[in-house]
Amino acid sequence: MCQETHVNPLVEVHVRLLNEEAIRNIAVGAAVLGTGGGGDTAVGLFMALEAIRRNGPIELLNVDEVPLDALILPTSMMGAPAVSIEKLPSGRELDIVFDDMQAALGKQAFATMPVEIGGGNALVPLILAARRKLPVIDADAMGRAFPEYQMVSFHLHGLGARIATFADERGNRATVHPIDGEWGERICRPLVDAMGASATVCDFPLDGDEVRRCAIPGTVTQAEKIGALISGTSKRTADTVVSELVTALNGYLLIEGKIVDLKRHTSGGFTRGSMVIEGAERDSGRRVTVNFQNEFLVAQDEVNVLATTPDLIILVDRETARAISTETLAYGMRVVLLACPCDAQWRSKLGIQTTGPRYFGYSVDYEPVESIARRLA
Incomplete structure (x- = not known):
């Protein structure tokens, strides 16, 4: 849990500290919000725990506690999640991209924050914050994980990518000045490919006013709460935990069964593919393709589309209720497929154009998951 401490009367900030328990819960919850992506949480969790053991717990600030003129530097990983499992970071990359960004801007950062709360990218800024004694902002730019550079709430508000710094485990580094998020994807994806399809990045530098206006607030705390719910699995049945998770997410259970077909490959810096879940028990006789x-991105049975991006499609283990990522999918896994609404920003016209199913080449229109559920009930 977050440990509450004191209120500083000079700055009127209610300081909360993230301890080891909080970090572990954030990792579990972030895997759920990753919707299969965002990178593996295992390495990030190990590095974050080591950082706070050496340097103490991490301050977590609400968006409205950030000074309007403060510099906030989001930090993350970019690339194919499947690659990040085998290509481990050296530990230097995060410091390199952060220092290169500060040098380029000629200003010291006040805090860092996640770009995406989904998967391992939720933990990257926590590692940096512990090392540099910086606060982390309780917000991100997705409310989940998305695969492309421009798929951030900052883009929806017309904020340019401005500048991005990159580094890999070999010591290669680069600074890029894309004119917007879409050009950032075009330019930076090949760069990350050249770095082995996985690199550390510091991008979208923001001031406090922009964070307040554009970020999705409260998502670090949301991940922590989800993780705390799941971590109590040993005390309750898996059915109970899944039911509680669906309720916590305002979500829907799409199918329960096992993976009977799986196609997966890495190309263009992404882990791509599909799987088929064959229903069991009350879902016997049904098949859902994801x-x-x-x-x-898209879940559909033999007749109907059940959920699409930008809503969250989440796969959890039938026995533990822990999230399963696209890079760890395996034939025969017993799973439960869930879906829940995305943040309202993604349901705007530009949000759907940027992250909806047609952007990814699927010939279906976006329909809110709750609308689909009512229609098919």
Whole structure:
């Protein structure tokens, strides 16, 4: 849990500290919000725990506690999640991209924050914050994970990518000045490919006013709460935990069964493919196909589309209720497929154009998951 401490009367900030328990819960919850992507949480969790053991717990600030003129530097990983499992970071990359960004801007950062709360990218800024004694902002730019550079709430508000710094485990580094998020994807994806399809990045530098206006607030705390719910699985049945998870997410259970077909490959810096879930028990006789590009994008049975991006499509283990990522899918896994609404920003016209199913090449229109559920009930 977050440990509450004191209120500083000079700055009127209610300081909360993230301890080891909080970090572990964030990792579990972020895997759920990753919708299959965002990178593996295991390495990030190990590095974050080591960082706070050496340097102490991490301050977590609400968006409205950030000074309007403060510099906020989001940090993350970019590339194919499947690659990040085998190509481990050296530990230097995060410091390199952060220092290169500060040098380029000529200003010291006040805090860092996640770009995406989904998967391992939720933990990257926590590692940096512990090392540099910086606060982390309780917000991100997705409310989940998305596969492409421009798929951030900052883009929806017309904020340019401005500048991005990159580094890999070999010591290669680069600074890029894309004119917007879409050009950032075009320019930076080949760069990351050249770095082995996985690299550390610091991008979308923001001031406090922009964070307040454009970020999705409260998502670090949301991940922590989801993780705390799941971590109590040993005390309750898996059915109970899945039911509680669906309720916590305002979501829907799409199918329960096992993976009977799986196609997966890495190309263009993404983990791509599809899987088929064959229903069991009350879902016996049903089959649901899920397509993915790092994240799960479209779920449909033999007749109907059940959920699409930008809503969250989430796969959890039938026995533990822990999230399963696209890079760890395996034939025969017993799974439960869920879906829940995305943040309202993604349901705007530009949000759907940027992250909806037609952007990824699927010939279906976006329909809110709750609308689909009512229609098919």
